Amino acid sequence: MKKSSILGIVVIAIAIAVIISTYSNTSTYGSFHDAEKTQDELHIVGHLNKGKQLYYEPTKDANYFSFYMLDNKGEECKVVFTGTKPQDFERSEQIVLTGQMRGKEFHASKILMKCPSKYTQDKIETTEATATTKQANI
Amino acid sequence: MDTVFKGEHLMPGHLGQFFIILSFGTALLSTISYYFATTQADKLDQSWFRLGRLSFYVNTISVVAIGSCLFYIIYNHLFEYHYAWAHSSRTLPVYYIISSYWEGQEGSFWLWTFWQAVLGNILIWKAKSWEKPVMTVVSLSQVLLSSMLIGVEVFGARVGSSPFILLRNAIEAPIFSQPGYLEFIKDGNGLNPLLQNYWMVIHPPTLFLGFASMIIPFAYAVAGLWQRRYKEWIAAAIPYALFAVMILGTGIIMGSFWAYESLNFGGFWNWDPVENASVIPWLVLIAAVHVMIVYKNSGHSYFTATLLTLLSFVLVLYASFMTRSGILGETSVHAFTDLGMFWHLVIDVLVFFAIMVGLLIWRWKELPINKKEEETYSREFWMFVGSAFLGLSCLQLVVVTSIPVWNAMFKTHIAPPTNPITLYNIFQAGFAFVVTLFMGFTQFLKYKKTDTTRFFITTLVYMVVSALVTGLIIYITGLYKLKFVFMLAMFGAVYGVLANSKILSEALKGKIKLAGSAVAHIGFALLLVGALIAAGTSKVVSQNETGVIQVKGFEKAGDARENIMLYKNQPVQMGDYKVTYIGDSLVAPNHYFKVDYKRYDAAGKVTEHFILKPNSQANAKFGLVSSPDTKHYLLHDLYTHITAAPIKEEENMTAGTTGDSHEHEANDDKNYEPPVPYQVAVGDTIRYREGYVILRSLNKQPKLQNIPLTGNDVAVGAVLEIVSHDIKYTAEPVFMIKGGNSFDFPRKVDDAGLKLRFSKIIPQENKFEITLYQQPERSKAYIVMRAINFPYINFFWAGTIIMVIGFVMSIFRRSKELKVV
Numbered sequence: 001m002k003k004s005s006i007l008g009i010v011v012i013a014i015a016i017a018v019i020i021s022t023y024s025n026t027s028t029y030g031s032f033h034d035a036e037k038t039q040d041e042l043h044i045v046g047h048l049n050k051g052k053q054l055y056y057e058p059t060k061d062a063n064y065f066s067f068y069m070l071d072n073k074g075e076e077c078k079v080v081f082t083g084t085k086p087q088d089f090e091r092s093e094q095i096v097l098t099g100q101m102r103g104k105e106f107h108a109s110k111i112l113m114k115c116p117s118k119y120t121q122d123k124i125e126t127t128e129a130t131a132t133t134k135q136a137n138i
Numbered sequence: 139m140d141t142v143f144k145g146e147h148l149m150p151g152h153l154g155q156f157f158i159i160l161s162f163g164t165a166l167l168s169t170i171s172y173y174f175a176t177t178q179a180d181k182l183d184q185s186w187f188r189l190g191r192l193s194f195y196v197n198t199i200s201v202v203a204i205g206s207c208l209f210y211i212i213y214n215h216l217f218e219y220h221y222a223w224a225h226s227s228r229t230l231p232v233y234y235i236i237s238s239y240w241e242g243q244e245g246s247f248w249l250w251t252f253w254q255a256v257l258g259n260i261l262i263w264k265a266k267s268w269e270k271p272v273m274t275v276v277s278l279s280q281v282l283l284s285s286m287l288i289g290v291e292v293f294g295a296r297v298g299s300s301p302f303i304l305l306r307n308a309i310e311a312p313i314f315s316q317p318g319y320l321e322f323i324k325d326g327n328g329l330n331p332l333l334q335n336y337w338m339v340i341h342p343p344t345l346f347l348g349f350a351s352m353i354i355p356f357a358y359a360v361a362g363l364w365q366r367r368y369k370e371w372i373a374a375a376i377p378y379a380l381f382a383v384m385i386l387g388t389g390i391i392m393g394s395f396w397a398y399e400s401l402n403f404g405g406f407w408n409w410d411p412v413e414n415a416s417v418i419p420w421l422v423l424i425a426a427v428h429v430m431i432v433y434k435n436s437g438h439s440y441f442t443a444t445l446l447t448l449l450s451f452v453l454v455l456y457a458s459f460m461t462r463s464g465i466l467g468e469t470s471v472h473a474f475t476d477l478g479m480f481w482h483l484v485i486d487v488l489v490f491f492a493i494m495v496g497l498l499i500w501r502w503k504e505l506p507i508n509k510k511e512e513e514t515y516s517r518e519f520w521m522f523v524g525s526a527f528l529g530l531s532c533l534q535l536v537v538v539t540s541i542p543v544w545n546a547m548f549k550t551h552i553a554p555p556t557n558p559i560t561l562y563n564i565f566q567a568g569f570a571f572v573v574t575l576f577m578g579f580t581q582f583l584k585y586k587k588t589d590t591t592r593f594f595i596t597t598l599v600y601m602v603v604s605a606l607v608t609g610l611i612i613y614i615t616g617l618y619k620l621k622f623v624f625m626l627a628m629f630g631a632v633y634g635v636l637a638n639s640k641i642l643s644e645a646l647k648g649k650i651k652l653a654g655s656a657v658a659h660i661g662f663a664l665l666l667v668g669a670l671i672a673a674g675t676s677k678v679v680s681q682n683e684t685g686v687i688q689v690k691g692f693e694k695a696g697d698a699r700e701n702i703m704l705y706k707n708q709p710v711q712m713g714d715y716k717v718t719y720i721g722d723s724l725v726a727p728n729h730y731f732k733v734d735y736k737r738y739d740a741a742g743k744v745t746e747h748f749i750l751k752p753n754s755q756a757n758a759k760f761g762l763v764s765s766p767d768t769k770h771y772l773l774h775d776l777y778t779h780i781t782a783a784p785i786k787e788e789e790n791m792t793a794g795t796t797g798d799s800h801e802h803e804a805n806d807d808k809n810y811e812p813p814v815p816y817q818v819a820v821g822d823t824i825r826y827r828e829g830y831v832i833l834r835s836l837n838k839q840p841k842l843q844n845i846p847l848t849g850n851d852v853a854v855g856a857v858l859e860i861v862s863h864d865i866k867y868t869a870e871p872v873f874m875i876k877g878g879n880s881f882d883f884p885r886k887v888d889d890a891g892l893k894l895r896f897s898k899i900i901p902q903e904n905k906f907e908i909t910l911y912q913q914p915e916r917s918k919a920y921i922v923m924r925a926i927n928f929p930y931i932n933f934f935w936a937g938t939i940i941m942v943i944g945f946v947m948s949i950f951r952r953s954k955e956l957k958v959v
Contacts, residue, residue: 026541
């Protein structure tokens with residue numbers, strides 16, 4: 001057999017291994033309901049329940065932050081994050097959590113949030129623009 | 139309804155828009171002309187050729203003109219234009235106006251067309267017989283890029299996004315129905331504070347020069363296939379490919395340095411999709427360069443060389459699709475959002491992908507593919523294998539980064555790996571091991587055929603030495619705590635350094651022209667060494683072990699508690715350092731927190747003392763944005779950043795005001811614990827929680843502003859010395875009797891969290907009543923910060939510089955070899 005064919009086979013084998021391992025390493029998007037049933041880490045997309053209190057008291061513990069989140073199915077759960085409150089958290093529009101359920105609490109290892117102001121500037125700009133209109137009326 | 143708007147400057151916008159259309163038109167004309175100039179049978183007819191050149195010149199001028207118009211708009215704060223309003227503000231210094239220039243997508247597209255125009259002119263000057271076909275391709279790319287800026291509606295769909303769109307057209311709001319709306323738009327939104335960094339002035343231009351220059355090897359490959367100059371194009375394209383690799387690599391590392399200096403994820407590389415998007419084409423082009431050199435020296439691997447060269451540019455376009463189309467939405471915080479150009483970007487990728495596939499199929503039978511087997515002990519064979527592995531490492535990056543793309547294509551709903559960084563690290567370390575190993579022993583092989591015994595002896599000797607060195611490094615740095623694959627990668631990198639050093643020392647003795655690749659390889663291997671140690675053994679110094687209140691269920695989380703909390707002026711032991719948050723300084727719009735670091739020796743003497751100033755910007759638009767500050771040592775860095783601080787909005791940031799206004803007295807008292815009155819004589823000491831206060835003396839003529847004292851009025855100041863956590867303060871509260879009534883003027887010592895009142899004079903006992911207001915612990919000024927130690931990170935930066943030097947040497951060598959006809 002030619003060397004190049006052997007090499008080709010090796011390369012293809014590794015390529016397949018890469019793809020399979022990628023696939024096996026991917027996780028799933030789920031809900032809090034799914035999280036209760038599994039021990040694995042998973043991603044949950046949802047948004048902050050702005051009606052409930054965020055808890056972050058750095059004077060008591062700088063590494064404890066908790067809040068209530070509604071997942072995309074509308075289910076609410078308390079989320080605990082070991083770390084400081086991400087900057088501008090209140091303004092987040094969407095949150096993607098990575099983590100797992102521990103008892104009644106969801107322990108997030110990673111929080112990714114989307115703030116409307118930073119990424120689609122035009123939305124926040126509209127509110128600013130209307131504020132100036134009021135000024136004009138006075 | 140046609141409203142006439144007041145105060146708008148429409149001229150620069152109209153002019154800019156005109157040049158955008160002109161640049162698109164001339165790019166198109168240039169493509170067509172160069173195409174016919176290439177294909178026409180009559181070789182003496184120069185008219186198409188001249189037209190092609192002329193239109194490319196006009197295109198260059200229009201691109202420069204677009205840039206000038208845009209600069210004029212931003213520089214003069216013409217906020218009637220959306221781009222200026224969205225990305226700049228009046229307070230921005232000039233050099234950051236330059237970075238606001240390319241903060242938006244339109245500006246960065248412009249940057250790309252600009253570099254492409256510059257490179258096109260260099261090709262017109264240098265490419266000689268290659269000019270016609272190569273410029274056809276470059277112009278075509280210019281057509282597609284400039285179409286991204288058009289921003290005109292065609293058949294109901296907006297094509298591209300223009301930087302000259304007016305604010306009133308970009309946003310719908312009632313205000314824009316007023317003719318004088320501009321009077322209410324006083325300032326722009328400003329630049330994202332994270333981009334207000336000098337690296338952001340030079341990183342994007344470098345990166346985009348890198349992206350833009352990748353069109354050249356692609357264009358040469360296309361030209362070679364198209365004009366059946368199969369063998370010639372490779373030698374001509376190598377210097378340009380090396381140039382692209384060098385610039386893009388520099389740009390990527392600059393970005394990494396910027397992230398390290400001003401972002402707070404705590405590191406220099408995060409495998410963010412945006413980072414991956416620029417590394418993927420870079421690695422593919424590196425593989426391509428190696429295979430091109432293989433072909434040039436041995437005649438083998440023609441197809442792979444061509445494929446990789448073509449693919450590298452298609453991947454550049456794919457990367458720009460990923461970062462600009464908004465498809466990365468849920469996986470990256472850095473990507474741009476969709477500007478309605480999703481399909482436009484897709485078309486861009488598909489056009490060039492089709493060119494690649496089409497040409498390869500069309501010329502398949504004619505390709506000079508060598509049917510002969512390579513020798514096993516030949517340099518070309520192992521260079522080829524190494525490049526294949528480089529390609530595989532890219533494949534892994536592409537497959538994982540593109541998960542959102544797969545989701546969009548196959549309507550699946552797969553989430554990215556829960557811990558992508560670990561996944562990338564492990565895979566890429568594995569590939570790095572293989573690639574660096576090849577990078578090492580291939581140096582001992584010769585093209586065509588090698589003496590095997592000698593090869594095995596040198597390879598083995600170097601392997602043994604590297605293993606010893608690696609063992610030592612692993613032992614010293616503590617890398618053994620990590621996964622085995624990282625140790626393998628370290629071994630590979632050390633081997634890469636040593637083997638190439640041998641080549642370098644030989645080159646210095648005589649074969650100097652071979653030095654370039656050796657230097658670049660050493661640089662790359664050192665970069666890996668630095669990255670492995672710094673990322674692998676970086677340690678959070680700010681381990682939180684102090685007695686914080688335990689929150690229920692917290693221990694179970696088991697995560698490292700990486701943030702420590704510092705009250706103002708209360709020293710905390712952190713690792714080897716005693717750190718104190720000693721104060722703030724405000725340089726609008728940044729809020730700097732001064733953190734004092736002291737290191738003591740066994741005898742308690744201060745051996746080291748420095749102050750770091752990490753900052754936060756409480757930006758109305760962007761929220762609280764923090765940037766770290768780093769103490770650089772030769773062998774490690776101490777990195778500090780603020781993760782939380784009680785500052786909210788810009789308005790509240792008037793720090794350091796020691797107001798004593800009476801109106802807010804009652805409210806102000808709420809900020810303190812219940813007052814405690816003390817009756818003291820001169821010289822007495824009052825002890826309180828954090829220190830003590832001494833009544834030093836009385837001042838019979840205290841300074842009082844705006845209060846005239848008449849004959850019977852008395853005012854006395856109590857001169858107090860306050861010592862809190864070994865720091866001295868003074869304060870002088872005043873007691874006053876005016877018109878038969880008594881008043882007093884309290885004084886605050888914010889840094890010590892105290893308010894002091896001179897509340898009564900008790901003449902019988904010759905005592906004075908001082909009332910002490912202490913701030914409760916929780917409302918005192920504090921910061922929460924994180925400090926990380928990055929060992930040996932300078933290898934990473936030094937390796938980069940060495941690598942670039944190596945590239946420069948190689949470019950000179952390869953262009954000297956080349957006699958362009």
